[in-house]
Amino acid sequence: xxxxxxxxxxxxxxxxxxxxxxxxxxxxxxxxxxxxxxxxxxxxxxxxxxxxxxxxxxxxxxxxxxxxxxxxxxxxxxxxxxxxxxxxxxxxxxxxxxxxxxxxxxxxxxxxxxxxxxxxxxxxxxxxxxxxxxxxxxxxxxxxxx
Amino acid sequence: xxxxxxxxxxxxxxxxxxxxxxxxxxxxxxxxxxxxxxxxxxxxxxxxxxxxxxxxxxxxxxxxxxxxxxxxxxxxxxxxxxxxxxxxxxxxxxxxxxxxxxxxxxxxxxxxxxxxxxxxxxxxxxxxxxxxxxxxxxxxxxxxxxxxxxxxxxxxxxxxxxxxxxxxxxx
Numbered sequence: 001x002x003x004x005x006x007x008x009x010x011x012x013x014x015x016x017x018x019x020x021x022x023x024x025x026x027x028x029x030x031x032x033x034x035x036x037x038x039x040x041x042x043x044x045x046x047x048x049x050x051x052x053x054x055x056x057x058x059x060x061x062x063x064x065x066x067x068x069x070x071x072x073x074x075x076x077x078x079x080x081x082x083x084x085x086x087x088x089x090x091x092x093x094x095x096x097x098x099x100x101x102x103x104x105x106x107x108x109x110x111x112x113x114x115x116x117x118x119x120x121x122x123x124x125x126x127x128x129x130x131x132x133x134x135x136x137x138x139x140x141x142x143x144x145x146x
Numbered sequence: 147x148x149x150x151x152x153x154x155x156x157x158x159x160x161x162x163x164x165x166x167x168x169x170x171x172x173x174x175x176x177x178x179x180x181x182x183x184x185x186x187x188x189x190x191x192x193x194x195x196x197x198x199x200x201x202x203x204x205x206x207x208x209x210x211x212x213x214x215x216x217x218x219x220x221x222x223x224x225x226x227x228x229x230x231x232x233x234x235x236x237x238x239x240x241x242x243x244x245x246x247x248x249x250x251x252x253x254x255x256x257x258x259x260x261x262x263x264x265x266x267x268x269x270x271x272x273x274x275x276x277x278x279x280x281x282x283x284x285x286x287x288x289x290x291x292x293x294x295x296x297x298x299x300x301x302x303x304x305x306x307x308x309x310x311x312x313x314x315x316x317x
Contacts, residue, residue: 029172038180042187043220051176073180079225081180124180128286131225132184132316139178144171 027063029143030054036122036139043126050121053096053110055143060114063145066106067099067120070140075133083137085125092118106142186229187220188314195293202297213292217255219262220286223316228283231263231314234276241304248272248308250296253279255289262287267294270310279312 031051038047055063069083083103090096096110096118109120192212200208221229233253239246251270255263262282271277280287 027172029174031174031176034175035177035179038178040180040182042183042185042222047180069178073178075225077224077226081182086178128185128220128222129284130182130222131284132182132222132227133224135178135180135182137178139176141174141176142171143173 027058027061027143027145028054028056029065029141030056031141038122038124040124040126040130043128046126047124048121050119052117052119053141054115054117055110055112056115057113057145061145062113063111063143064108065110066142066144067101067109068106068140068142069101069103070138071103073135073137075131075135077133079131079133079135081124081130081135085127086122087125088120088122090118090120096120101139109141182222184224184316185220185222186314186316187218188231188312189216189218190291190312191216197293197295200297202299206297208295208297210293210295214290215292216288217263217291218286218288219280219314221282221314221316222284225283227317228281229262229314229316230278231280231312232276233268233270233279233310233312234274235270235272235308235310237272237308239306239308241302241306244302244304244306246295246301246306248310250298251293252296253291253293255279255291257287257289259288260285263289263291276311276313280314284316 031053033051036049036051038049040047053065055065057063072083073081083101086101087099089098090109095112095116097108099107099109101107110116110118192215194212196211197208198211219231223229235248238248248270252267253270254266257263263280264278268277268279
């Protein structure tokens with residue numbers, strides 16, 4: 001390979017590499033805060049908490065944002081709350097949608113083209129059969145472009 | 147050499163185009179934390195239990211007029227702890243100086259939703275913490291209560307009263 005050809009290749013890699021480092025080809029996902037806290041008291045009161053979501057993309061690139069729970073909410077003494085007891089309301093629509101959390105399949109939170117910002121408000125269904133305790137789990141938000 | 151350069155330049159343009167199509171993902175972790183507090187709620191359809199006069203020979207156990215009263219207990223407790231429903235009488239049944247021991251009163255229960263109330267018969271007590279009439283884990287339960295007074299020729303005539311308190315506890 002000639003010297004000129006090598007230079008062109010370096011240029012190609014130089015274009016691809018920074019995009020991958022910054023996220024999906026220059027796309028960026030910001031979710032704040034990074035902790036959702038619910039205080040569950042006597043039913044029928046509903047526990048709620050919200051996150052602000054910001055999707056930053058270069059240009060009008062189509063994207064999808066999904067969320068999955070990495071299991072049921074767990075307490076240290078082994079009690080569990082199914083992820084499906086948690087629902088959310090996304091706004092503004094139609095980019096942000098409402099949904100029910102799952103620990104088995106990613107659920108759509110938002111989709112669109114280009115930069116978008118919204119709020120996702122989560123609700124934990126309050127039932128008498130929930131055992132008293134402190135529960136925790138992780139949510140994974142995933143931003144992708146087809 | 148010129149040919150190679152042209153091919154690579156086209157490849158570069160194709161890759162830049164693929165960047166616009168965006169075939170990658172970004173992820174973000176959020177920690178979920180929920181604190182479920184203990185809670186208890188008790189309802190009883192009646193606040194008065196009345197035993198009518200009866201012949202001890204034919205009615206050895208007097209049923210209260212309010213028997214079959216609906217009771218609901220809603221409770222949130224720890225997964226390793228048990229909620230309890232107790233009844234504690236403040237004193238014996240009294241009519242002036244005449245006394246009928248509160249232990250002559252018993253109650254039974256029927257569960258109509260879930261399983262929390264003890265079938266009994268449960269003998270009442272005026273000694274703390276009282277008699278246990280229900281126990282179980284977190285949940286919403288419904289049932290009916292009935293009360294009975296052991297009848298006796300030994301009781302002096304009179305109108306006897308006592309108060310008792312039902313307490314639902316979620317430790």
